[in-house]
Amino acid sequence: MPAIRDRLAELNLTLPKPAKPVASYIPAVTTTPNSRLVFIAGQVPFRDGSLIAAGSVPGSVSIEQAQECARQCVLNGLAALEAEIGDLAKLRRVVRLGVFVACEHGFTEHPKVANGASDLLVQLLGEAGKHARAAVGAPSLPLGAPVEVEFIFEVSA
Numbered sequence: 001m002p003a004i005r006d007r008l009a010e011l012n013l014t015l016p017k018p019a020k021p022v023a024s025y026i027p028a029v030t031t032t033p034n035s036r037l038v039f040i041a042g043q044v045p046f047r048d049g050s051l052i053a054a055g056s057v058p059g060s061v062s063i064e065q066a067q068e069c070a071r072q073c074v075l076n077g078l079a080a081l082e083a084e085i086g087d088l089a090k091l092r093r094v095v096r097l098g099v100f101v102a103c104e105h106g107f108t109e110h111p112k113v114a115n116g117a118s119d120l121l122v123q124l125l126g127e128a129g130k131h132a133r134a135a136v137g138a139p140s141l142p143l144g145a146p147v148e149v150e151f152i153f154e155v156s157a
Contacts, residue, residue, distance in 0.1 A: 003089070004065075004078070004088045004089075004091060004124055004125065005019065005088065006031055007124045007125075009082075011037045011123065011124075013075060014075075015075055015079040015082065016048075016075060016076060016146065017046065017048070017079065017080075018080045018082075018083040019020065019043070019076055019080070020056050021028065021041070022142065023142075023145065025041050026041065026054075027040065027041050027080040027083065027084070028041065028080050028081065028083065030063075030085075030086035031081040032072065032134055032156070033068075035153050036048075036092070036130040036151070036155055036156070036157060037095065037152060037154060037155075038081060038084055038085060038152070038154075038155055039150075039151070039152055040077045040080050040081055040150060040151040040152075040153065041080070041150060041151050042098070042100070042141075042149065042150040043073040043074075043076040043077045043080065043148065043149050043150070044073065044076075044137060044141065044142060044143060044145035044147070044148050045068075045069035045070075045072040045073055045076070045145060045146070045147055046051040046072070046076060046087065047072055050142060051144065051145055052068065052069060052072055052144045053068075053069050053146050054063050054143075054144040054145065054146065055070075055102070055109060055144060056103050056104050056139075057101055057102065057103045057104070057109075057113060057146055057147075058103070058107065059097070059104050059105065060146070061146040062128045063092055063109055063112050063113060064102075065146070066101065066113040066116065066146050066147050067075060067112070067113055067116030067133040068116060069113075069116070069145070069146050070099060070114060070115075070116030070117035070147050071116045071117065071120045071132065072150060073147060073149035074117045074120045074121060074124075074149065077101075077149060077150075077151045081094040081151070081153055081155075082097075085155050087104075087135055090155045090156045091125070091128075091153060091154075091155055092128065092154045092155055092156055093125070093128040093130075093152075093153070093155060094121050094128065094129050094130070094131040094151065094152075094153055095131055095132065095152040095154050096131055096132045096133065096134075096151070096152040097114070097117055097118065097121075097132075097133045097134070097149055097150070097151055098114065098132055098134050098136070098149065098151075099114035099133065099134065099135045099136070099148075099149050100136050100138050100141055100147065100149070101113045101114075101135065101136070101137050101138065101146065101147055102137075102138055102139070102140050102144075102145065102146050102147070103137040103138070103139075107137055110135035110136065110137055111135050112135060113147060114157045115133035116147075117134050117149050118131070118133060144145065
C-alpha cells in the first residue's frame with residue numbers, strides 16, 4: 001500500500017483538522033481496544049469550517065460539484081481516523097463506505113457522486129482503497145450538505 005501521506009502530497013491534498021461533532025455523537029468508534037475496525041461517523045464536505053456546497057443534486061449542486069464534496073468527505077474522514085488511531089500508517093484498508101446524496105425526486109446517479117469518494121481512496125491507497133459501498137439518495141442531509149460519507153476502516157493494532 002502506498003504511504004498515504006506521500007500520496008496526499010503528490011495529489012496536492014492536505015488533511016484538515018478533524019471536525020467537531022455538531023450533535024450528540026462522537027466522530028470515531030473503535031469497537032474494542034484491540035479491534036481492527038474503526039467506524040467513522042458521517043462526514044459532510046466542510047473545508048475551512050464551511051460547507052463547500054449546499055443543496056440538492058442536481059438542481060442546486062451539479063454531479064461534478066457533488067463528487068468534489070465526496071472527495072472532501074474522504075479527507076475529513078481520514079482526519080477523523082488519524083485523530084482516533086494516532087498514525088495513518090496503521091491504516092490497512094478501507095472496508096466500507098456509506099454515501100448519502102441529498103437529491104431531487106427521480107435522481108438515479110448516486111453511484112457517480114459516490115465515485116468521487118471511492119476513486120480518491122483508490123488513488124491514495126491502491127488496492128487497499130477498494131471497498132464495499134452503499135450509495136443512497138435522501139431528501140435532505142444535515143446542515144444542507146449535498147453529500148455525507150460514513151466509513152469503516154481496518155487498522156493494525
